[in-house]
Amino acid sequence: MNLEQILIQKLGEIKKNNLYRQLRTLSKAQSKNTVIDGKEVLLFSSNSYLGLADNKEIKKKAVDAIRKYGTGSGGSRLTTGNFDLHMELEAKIAAFKRSDAAILFNCGYMANTGIIPALCNDEETVIFSDALNHASIVDGCRLSKAKTVIYAHNDIDDLREKIKEVRPKKGMIVTDGVFSMDGDIAELPKIVQLAKETRLAVMVDDAHATGVIGKTGRGTAEYFGLSHSDIDVMMGTLSKAIPSEGGFVCGSTNLCDYLRNSSRSFIFSTSISPATVASSIAALEYIAGHPERVTRLQNNIAYLNHSLERIGISSKSKTAIIPIIIGDEEKSLAAFYKLFEMGIFVPCIRYPTVKKGEARLRVTLMATHTHSDIDYLTECLKRALC
Numbered sequence: 001m002n003l004e005q006i007l008i009q010k011l012g013e014i015k016k017n018n019l020y021r022q023l024r025t026l027s028k029a030q031s032k033n034t035v036i037d038g039k040e041v042l043l044f045s046s047n048s049y050l051g052l053a054d055n056k057e058i059k060k061k062a063v064d065a066i067r068k069y070g071t072g073s074g075g076s077r078l079t080t081g082n083f084d085l086h087m088e089l090e091a092k093i094a095a096f097k098r099s100d101a102a103i104l105f106n107c108g109y110m111a112n113t114g115i116i117p118a119l120c121n122d123e124e125t126v127i128f129s130d131a132l133n134h135a136s137i138v139d140g141c142r143l144s145k146a147k148t149v150i151y152a153h154n155d156i157d158d159l160r161e162k163i164k165e166v167r168p169k170k171g172m173i174v175t176d177g178v179f180s181m182d183g184d185i186a187e188l189p190k191i192v193q194l195a196k197e198t199r200l201a202v203m204v205d206d207a208h209a210t211g212v213i214g215k216t217g218r219g220t221a222e223y224f225g226l227s228h229s230d231i232d233v234m235m236g237t238l239s240k241a242i243p244s245e246g247g248f249v250c251g252s253t254n255l256c257d258y259l260r261n262s263s264r265s266f267i268f269s270t271s272i273s274p275a276t277v278a279s280s281i282a283a284l285e286y287i288a289g290h291p292e293r294v295t296r297l298q299n300n301i302a303y304l305n306h307s308l309e310r311i312g313i314s315s316k317s318k319t320a321i322i323p324i325i326i327g328d329e330e331k332s333l334a335a336f337y338k339l340f341e342m343g344i345f346v347p348c349i350r351y352p353t354v355k356k357g358e359a360r361l362r363v364t365l366m367a368t369h370t371h372s373d374i375d376y377l378t379e380c381l382k383r384a385l386c
């Protein structure tokens with residue numbers, strides 16, 4: 001078989017299993033009302049949880065940055081691509097996350113695939129990784145020389161057993177702060193305690209927690225009242241509630257210094273463009289100055305949980321991610337299309353993002369949704385699922 005024939009066969013298999021994925025195209029900014037594939041929809045799918053992707057103040061700072069600095073950054077951070085803006089952003093991230101220092105990566109995916117191999121770079125090291133960790137953590141583990149041990153999802157007893165079994169000389173526990181497809185929150189206080197007892201480091205991916213949980217949206221540490229020093233490696237993205245692009249790591253000055261010197265995805269890639277960096281700076285300032293945005297999002301989460309209970313769907317999510325598990329791939333896809341016809345966009349998540357037979361509609365909320373938007377969603381869900 002030649003390559004074309006192989007591809008046709010493989011695509012045929014994907015389609016037969018209802019796992020074929022298509023690009024949907026937006027032709028307007030990503031706010032709660034947008035246009036997808038030419039149709040006006042109410043969006044319940046955005047990671048722009050605070051609804052800031054089309055914010056005037058933030059856009060203005062991005063445009064100003066283009067005027068002053070141009071478009072591309074023209075080099076990697078360690079050559080000629082390190083602008084005063086990058087330094088300012090790192091300081092802002094550290095302040096926002098209340099850590100000593102921060103280091104910027106080009107995206108969250110590159111952060112995870114850069115941090116883990118740099119920190120866990122010999123065979124004596126063991127990584128303990130939650131079964132539902134994000135794919136970028138999984139890939140970071142694959143790139144590392146360390147042994148990876150998977151523990152059952154958010155199951156601290158299983159984690160403790162596995163650590164006892166393996167008896168690592170050194171290593172790290174890594175977990176999502178908020179799990180991206182289930183919307184639940186890691187049992188961090190217990191993980192931190194266990195890590196202290198076993199002298200392991202703790203790494204948390206706060207992609208879906210930053211801007212969402214904790215009183216002022218600082219993420220899982222604030223949510224649990226943990227100190228920044230309890231979490232050795234706090235990772236996050238600038239692409240979700242912060243409506244820009246980039247990944248980051250917060251931690252000690254030594255941690256950031258070491259990653260700057262050893263993380264391949266940091267070293268071997270051109271730095272983020274000035275306009276994007278400026279957007280991140282502006283967004284962090286905006287969020288710090290508008291904690292009521294975070295409160296609005298948290299109120300929406302509580303309101304949707306209540307509304308779902310009324311139509312017989314149990315939901316206890318404390319985060320902006322509210323999965324409605326359907327199971328069957330074909331049924332989930334049918335519900336997705338019904339909702340789309342009614343002007344609601346909620347994505348259908350299937351294998352390989354989640355396990356086979358665990359297909360789901362994944363609702364995400366924004367601070368800008370109104371109660372009547374959420375009422376309409378509930379009404380449409382009721383119609384689509386019955």
Ligand SMILES: *Cc1c(COP(=O)(O)O)cnc(C)c1O
Pocket residue numbers: 107108109110112134136176180205207208237238239245246247
């Ligand atoms: C989105 C996401 C990432 C990747 O971040 P990008 O900036 O989009 O590359 C990493 N981890 C988790 C948990 C995510 O949800």
